[in-house]
Amino acid sequence: MLVDLNSGQELMERDADRRFVPASITKVMTLFVAFELIDEGKLSPTNIYTVRPETFKEWHNKGSRMFLPHDARVSVDELLIGIAAVSANDGSIVLAEGAAGSVDNWLDLMNAKARELGMQSSHFGTPNGWMDEGRTYTTARDLVILARAIVTRHPYKYARYFGRNGFVYNGIAQDNHDPMIGSVEGADGMKTGFTNEAGYGFLGTAVRGGRRLVMVVAASDTHQRRKQAAYQLIEWGFSRFETRPLFAAGSTVGMAEVQNGMESGVPLVAPANINATFPVGGLQRDVKLTIHYEGPLQAPVRQGERIAELEIEVAGLPPSRVPLVTAVAVEKAGVWQRFVNGIRGIFT
Known part of the structure; x- marks a missing residue:
């Protein structure tokens, strides 16, 4: 799906209402919830959370992570960067437990925000998109709704945490796997996702001359095809369409x-x-x-x-x-x- 956020118009869609497993794209909702809580005064980037032994044991070696040490004390600011830039599974769990008291409480917040935004075909059963037998699902149309909310409600936080080339934490440097950053003019972030269950997916956006396009690619069979599809779709949108003012x-x-x-x-x-x-x-x-x-x-x-x-x-x-x-x-x-x-x- 490809949407021009300046007008809200769909430029292209194919099976945009078909449910699929988002994998790590789920983390965009975790980041959105965190941004909302910060605005509500219920969370601060300076808050410090300690990694629980149980959390370290389960997540220190599972999928993409920011390599949080055992008993680490980490700020919300660092967690948000780790989640947005290097898709930190461990960081997502530590944030959920620290900010909401438990993962289940955090999931309640995620699903409440989804309902509030009108994401009618989405449900979140995990803060980080790890495989959960299909309990977490979404659609391309719902992800565009989420993308619109995060860039319009939280432009300064979006600019701070998204679009980084990578992240260094605990002495370990990692690159951002976003297929458009650095290769597509105006690309400034969102999130990739991959599991064997989900295939390769991407929620991405780029802005040129004040005009922002948002795109979703889901269920690609290789990361090369995901990158090619993302590049072709976004360039087609910018080159074939133009936005004009009405009011x-x-x-x-x-x-x-x-x-x-x-x-x-x-x-x-x-x-x-x-x-x-x-x-x-x-x-x-x-x-x-x-x-x-x-x-x-x-x-x-x-x-x-x-x-x-x-x-x-x-x-x-x-x-x-x-x-x-x-x-x-x-x-x-x-x-x-x-x-x-x-x-x-x-x-x-």
Whole structure:
């Protein structure tokens, strides 16, 4: 799957709703949960956790790791770098146990965040994606939702922890296995995954000229084919499509009808810049815009309330939707004002 995050439009998808085993791509959700907890004041990068003997025994030699020593005291900041840069299985478990008290508690947080984001076809049974007989699964569409959330809600943390060439910890230098970093212009991270159960997968992103594409490749049979597919897909997206502005943040897109309010309607505005993606050379008139909302709205209506969506249809591409919010508040009308509105409605 390939999506332009600036417009939300799908540029390509094949079996995007088919469930698959994500392997270490799971760690993107672990990192997202950590970023959310930091913003909520429940976790700090300076927190120090001690590696439990049981954790060391199980994970010190299992898959990709940051080689945490027995009884090591390690900061959350180091754990996040290890997880993002070198796919640390051991670091993921230490973070889960330290931040949530147990792996099970951490999994509850992961699955709650998945539901909150609308990842309807995903479930997490492990913080690091280690094989668990299929209890952990996701889809390409859900991973794009997760990628959008992590880069838009946490741009500074994303820039700090993702996109590194590698990581040195405990005197051991390791490279990042991301197939695009260093070889694709604008590539700045996300996560690879591999197990015998899952094959080779990749959630990746790149940004050029302020335009960000997110892609998912799953179940490749070799890491070379995964790399080739990732490279071809992202370059195709940047070379064959372009993004153009439709509405600036704060500009009025349309109106929504309001019933029993001091006003009969409320302006709908763009909470952020709204763009559309076109095939290169495509015409601006090849776009159809439709506002959707459950109406008429019932007063009172709050300012900034997300009550509508703008559907963007570009010829040759699937439609996408972006949110619209109310520009002002509309208070509930009294009896006289409702009478005036009724008379006004007859003539308008």
